[in-house]
Amino acid sequence: MKTLVIGTGGREHALALALSLDPEVSEVHAAPGNPGIGAVATLHDVDPMDGAAVAALASSLDIDLVVVGPEAPLVAGVADAVREAGIAVYGPSQAAAQLEGSKAFSKEVMAAAGVPTAASRTCETPEQVAAALDELGAPYVVKDDALAAGKGVVVTGDRDEALAHAATCGRVVIEEFLDGPEVSVFAVCDGQQARALMPAQDFKRIFDGGHGANTGGMGSYAPLPWAPPGLADQVLATVVQPTLDEMNRRGTPFVGTLYVGLALTVGGPRVIEFNCRFGDPDTQPVLALLTSPLGGLLKAAADGDLDSVPEPTFADGACVTVVMASAGYPESSSKGDVIVGTETLAKEPDVDVIHAGTARTDAGLVTAGGRVLAVRATGSDVADARAKAYEGVATISFPGAQWRRDIAAEPLGVVEGASFTTPTGES
Numbered sequence: 001m002k003t004l005v006i007g008t009g010g011r012e013h014a015l016a017l018a019l020s021l022d023p024e025v026s027e028v029h030a031a032p033g034n035p036g037i038g039a040v041a042t043l044h045d046v047d048p049m050d051g052a053a054v055a056a057l058a059s060s061l062d063i064d065l066v067v068v069g070p071e072a073p074l075v076a077g078v079a080d081a082v083r084e085a086g087i088a089v090y091g092p093s094q095a096a097a098q099l100e101g102s103k104a105f106s107k108e109v110m111a112a113a114g115v116p117t118a119a120s121r122t123c124e125t126p127e128q129v130a131a132a133l134d135e136l137g138a139p140y141v142v143k144d145d146a147l148a149a150g151k152g153v154v155v156t157g158d159r160d161e162a163l164a165h166a167a168t169c170g171r172v173v174i175e176e177f178l179d180g181p182e183v184s185v186f187a188v189c190d191g192q193q194a195r196a197l198m199p200a201q202d203f204k205r206i207f208d209g210g211h212g213a214n215t216g217g218m219g220s221y222a223p224l225p226w227a228p229p230g231l232a233d234q235v236l237a238t239v240v241q242p243t244l245d246e247m248n249r250r251g252t253p254f255v256g257t258l259y260v261g262l263a264l265t266v267g268g269p270r271v272i273e274f275n276c277r278f279g280d281p282d283t284q285p286v287l288a289l290l291t292s293p294l295g296g297l298l299k300a301a302a303d304g305d306l307d308s309v310p311e312p313t314f315a316d317g318a319c320v321t322v323v324m325a326s327a328g329y330p331e332s333s334s335k336g337d338v339i340v341g342t343e344t345l346a347k348e349p350d351v352d353v354i355h356a357g358t359a360r361t362d363a364g365l366v367t368a369g370g371r372v373l374a375v376r377a378t379g380s381d382v383a384d385a386r387a388k389a390y391e392g393v394a395t396i397s398f399p400g401a402q403w404r405r406d407i408a409a410e411p412l413g414v415v416e417g418a419s420f421t422t423p424t425g426e427s
Contacts, residue, residue, distance in 0.1 A: 036355025327400020
């Protein structure tokens with residue numbers, strides 16, 4: 001099977017790497033990719049937002065499966081263009097991708113499907129925002145209705161800050177705050193049914209202890225030893241399947257990854273948000289532990305035939321991913337800083353480097369984005385994997401590098417005063 005991964009980030013590197021290890025996959029291509037992806041796939045200089053160009057590339061390479069990684073191309077309808085060319089594609093249609101493209105739409109679908117989620121109000125004027133904040137109370141949760149690259153959510157106890165964030169957006173969704181640890185569950189969907197992958201946890205804030213600005217994700221780990229047994233199956237039954245049924249009722253079947261961001265509240269799991277693709281970096285530890293073929297699973301979903309493949313299986317042990325970000329992130333990012341030390345980790349059997357915002361220049365490997373790379377490590381348990389990941393981080397350097405020191409710390413009790421219970425949304 002020939003595969004084509006669309007995108008440039010850490011999620012796409014992790015997907016390409018997992019596909020390259022699948023014995024059913026004969027070739028991995030990527031567009032446009034990054035230096036890390038280039039080590040396991042053939043790169044092509046194609047705009048990921050140009051559906052016609054992506055479809056033409058897939059046709060010219062005789063691709064069997066296109067995997068669209070990021071949300072922006074999906075919301076722009078790139079998967080539709082590939083399907084119209086007669087090529088199997090893993091990723092929802094433009095209409096179905098509105099589950100991420102519009103917070104208001106996703107809330108409408110959840111309400112119609114009876115999915116447990118936070119109470120919310122969709123607002124278009126400052127007066128509506130003020131009234132919703134007063135009704136739902138603090139902590140205030142304000143979400144930009146549109147795509148915001150992981151930084152469109154503010155959770156704050158400061159009403160003025162909430163109002164100020166809303167003023168920078170167009171339409172916003174004001175939500176009830178959900179108190180409880182946040183969990184990511186990825187469901188591979190074929191339009192009618194779904195298979196759940198191992199739950200993971202993502203760390204959104206830039207600073208240790210869950211402080212500072214919201215980011216696209218500063219680290220993640222799996223499995224979650226503290227999560228309720230059977231959580232993934234519960235999410236399939238109470239969240240994913242009702243949502244798939246509702247999307248079918250609307251005539252927009254969902255094919256691809258339904259990311260379910262959950263808060264485990266005292267009243268049970270409740271949905272913080274939906275995304276229409278794999279999360280980043282929380283997909284990275286899940287794929288590292290996956291032992292069953294990824295290509296066959298995604299192709300079966302794209303073909304509407306998940307019944308033809310067995311349930312996904314995972315290795316024992318654990319995986320921890322620590323993101324290294326550039327100076328100034330998340331407000332800005334420093335580009336062109338030389339990265340040193342990644343070659344050393346290439347020799348480590350349980351550690352790898354997942355590239356996100358990197359580029360190759362005459363100076364060598366350099367920073368080219370906010371979240372530059374992630375060090376991913378597997379181990380016998382969370383403590384072992386965590387130790388290896390941070391040892392890997394210590395071998396890499398670039399000017400202004402920043403990373404959190406408390407990724408996967410909670411189950412080990414190693415960071416005093418850290419808060420792991422503030423669901424912020426937006427992977």
